[in-house]
Amino acid sequence: MPSTVNAVLVVVAVTGLAIALVVVLHRIVGRLGRRSKLASDLARTTHKPFLATTILFAVQQALRVVTTDFPGRAGLLHALVVLFIAAFAWLVAACLLVLEDVALSRWRTDVPDNLRRRRFKTQLVMIRRITVATIVVLALGVVLMTFPGIRALGASVLASAGIVSVIAALAAQSTLGNVFAGLQLAFSDAVRVDDVVVVEGEWGRIEEMTLTYVAVQIWDDRRLVMPTSYFTTKPFQNWTRSSSAVLGTADVDVDWSTEIEPLRTELRTTCEGSELWDGRVCVLQVTQATGGMVRLRALVSAADAPSLWDLRCLVRERLVRFVWEHQRTALPRFRADMATVTRPRPESPRPVSPAEPEESRFYTGEDGDERAATFSGPEEPIPVSANR
Template sequence: MPHLMTAVLVVVASTGATIFLVEFLHWLLSRMGRRSELAADLARTAHYPFLATVTVFAIQQAIRAATGEFPGRGPLLHLLVILFIAGFAWLVAALLLVLEDAALARWRTDVPDNLKRRRFKTQVVILRRVTVATIVILALGVVLMTFPGIRALGASLLASAGLVSVVAALAAQSTLGNVFAGLQLAFSDAVRVDDVVVVEGEWGRIEELTLTYVAVQIWDDRRLLLPTSYFTTKPFQNWTRTGSAVLGTAELDVDWATDIEPLRTELRSACESSQLWDGRVCVLQMTDAIGGMVRLRALVSAADAPALWDLRCLVRERLVTYVWQNQRTSIPRVRAELTEGSSGSAPLRPAPRPQTDGDAPSDGRVFSGGNDGEARGNQFTGPEEPAVTRR
């Protein structure tokens, strides 16, 4: 009985000393965390894993040193070994998460030019999930190897590993395909976190990218969940593949009698008076003239997709207001020609249109005129065809 009481006191004392030491270290890290974000994150994330691991280890060593043989000693020590392995795996995962959070904190994405930062964030997020899954699998394998019966079955399991792997691969073909697709997306830069994409006819932002699925935040705050293999097997639009600056259009149908130049002036005024315009492109062109109407397309540019949407709405509103207030004759109309045989009146003759000399102004061209237009035209110009020599 005295020997048992001594063993209990040793276990309790070692456990209490260990908890006191861990809490003291946690207090020191918390104090350091007031000046260091890394220390603060370490104190928050690794506190409980470190406490569980060290406490289990202290109890195990106290039982081994202070107690002799007693009923249930072997199973108890085996249980403590399993708890220590689990706690140690938890601690390693927590430390890796702290390091990944520190890396992400140095590469913030809330900056104007964040292309490289979003790529790095996507890769770190994927590696974090792979790391946690790997640690869990390794810890489970080590725990299983602590059982003598399972170690004895190791040889037979290895002998049948080929057949089992084939069956498992066939059974989990779609799941494994998504996992490899997630790794491919992380390191191929096809899509990144915070990229603006158009998928399934929906416009949204990549909110989360995992090994098995991608969450797209639609513009109206809905979430579209797609398997990662979707982005490796089907086409989709990525508006921020190489940069966030984009072009957009606002179309307007007007009558053939519309005077275009005042509308160009109004478009230029709308762009220059708005902070949404990035100063690159502001062009008004007539893109179609069929069905009794002409179609005007205002092409504008903005720094990112949300600003472009608001700018397109603003431009459309300004042009419609200008037409209604200053050129009501430009509103689309349906014409009917009355001949002399039917009513005795002379046919209607359209008013002559003003003549323009030379080419269209620079704000009436997309692929020519101005430095930006010339550069855009060079990008889309094909190879010159060789001249055909006639004999």
């Protein structure tokens, strides 16, 4: 009994010492965090996993030193080892995530000309997911190796690894394909986070990219979730692959009598008076002159896709208003030639068709009756013999 009490007291004392050490280190790092964002994130994110890891390690070592054999000692120590491995993996993952968050904060994407920043963010997000998955797999493998039975089966497992890998590859073919497609997208610059794309006829922005799926935020706040393999096997439009600046058009149909130069002047005035225009392209062209109407196409440019949409709507609105206020005769017209129009004549009675000639029949008439009898058979049924 005295040895048990001493062991409990030692464990409690070691636990208290570990807690005190973690608290002191947490306060020191917290004060350093007033000047460093990295230290601030470490103090906030790694406090709990570091506390759990330190306490478990201290308790485990105390039990090994001050206790002798007692019922359940081996099981208790093994449980502490498993918990320590899990807590240490949690701590490592937290530290790596803090480093990645600090890197992301230095490469913000909410700034103009953010192509390199979006590329870096996409790759770092993919690396983060791979890092977490790798840490979990390694920690699970270390935990399993602490069991003597599983450790003894290691040789047989390695011997059958070839067969198991083939079966697993066949079973998870689509999943592995999406994983490799996600890695390909992250490091090939085909698509990045915050890219503006047109997928399946929907216009939106890449909101999230994982190893298995890509979430596209549609312009009306819907979400289109696509497998990553879609972007490596099917064509899609990427409006911001090389730069965020894009071109757009606004079409207006007018009459042939429309004066084009005043409309060009109005387009130039509209673009120069709007903050949506980036100053690159502002052109008005006649693209069609068929069907009794003339189609005018205003080609304008903007710094990004949302600004371009608003600029196109503004240009279309100003051109329509200008035509209505200053060139109302230029509205589309439908012309008709009335000189060739005549009144409909009264309907005459339907002529009676002459009698149908015999040459037009094949199975009726004098010669046709014999041909018809060949297909229709005799008129009277053939009597059945009584002997049958």
